[in-house]
Amino acid sequence: MATEAGLTLPRIISPRAYVSQHASIGKGTVVMHDALINAKAIIGENCIINSKSLIEHDSVISDHCHISTNTVINGGVTIETGCFIGSGAVTRESITIRKNSFIKAGSVVK
Numbered sequence: 422m423a424t425e426a427g428l429t430l431p432r433i434i435s436p437r438a439y440v441s442q443h444a445s446i447g448k449g450t451v452v453m454h455d456a457l458i459n460a461k462a463i464i465g466e467n468c469i470i471n472s473k474s475l476i477e478h479d480s481v482i483s484d485h486c487h488i489s490t491n492t493v494i495n496g497g498v499t500i501e502t503g504c505f506i507g508s509g510a511v512t513r514e515s516i517t518i519r520k521n522s523f524i525k526a527g528s529v530v531k
Contacts, residue, residue, distance in 0.1 A: 430467070438470075447484065465502070477514075489526070 423430060430449030434440055437454040444458045447466035458464065458476045465484035470476065474488045477496040482488060486500055489508040497515035500506065504518055507526030512518070516530065524530060 444476075459496075471508075483520075 432446050432448060432450050434446065434452040435454045435456070438452045438456040440446060440452060440458045441460040441462070443460040444462040444464070446452065446464045447468065449467040450464055450470065452458065452470045453472040455472055456470045456474045458470065459478045461479045462476045463481045464470060464476065465482055465486065467485050468482055469487045471488060471490045473491045475493045476482065476488070477494060479496050480494050480498045482494070482500045483502040485502055486504045488494065488506050491509050492506050493511040494500065495512050495514040498512050499517045501518060501520040503521040506524045507528065509526055510524050510528045510530065512530045518524065518530065
């Protein structure tokens with residue numbers, strides 16, 4: 422693993438993305454064009470927050486997650502480690518998506 426070899430993984434945030442100054446982004450995470458991450462959102466390490474994704478306030482995206490294009494993660498949602506959320510998926514507020522879940526594109530998660 423790269424970190425075990427002493428390498429530091431950078432956070433890469435597109436200049437076209439908006440990340441609240443009150444949000445937290447983990448090492449090795451990439452935030453793509455036009456993504457929006459609101460206040461008190463926590464994004465773990467080694468994640469992809471793809472283009473035009475919306476991560477609302479107080480949400481937690483755990484390590485090793487892929488949030489695909491145009492996805493809406495509403496307020497207070499917890500996404501556990503290793504999840505894949507497909508393009509255009511929308512979550513209801515204050516739910517938990519369990520570890521290693523696969524949410525198909527266009528889903529509404531209640």
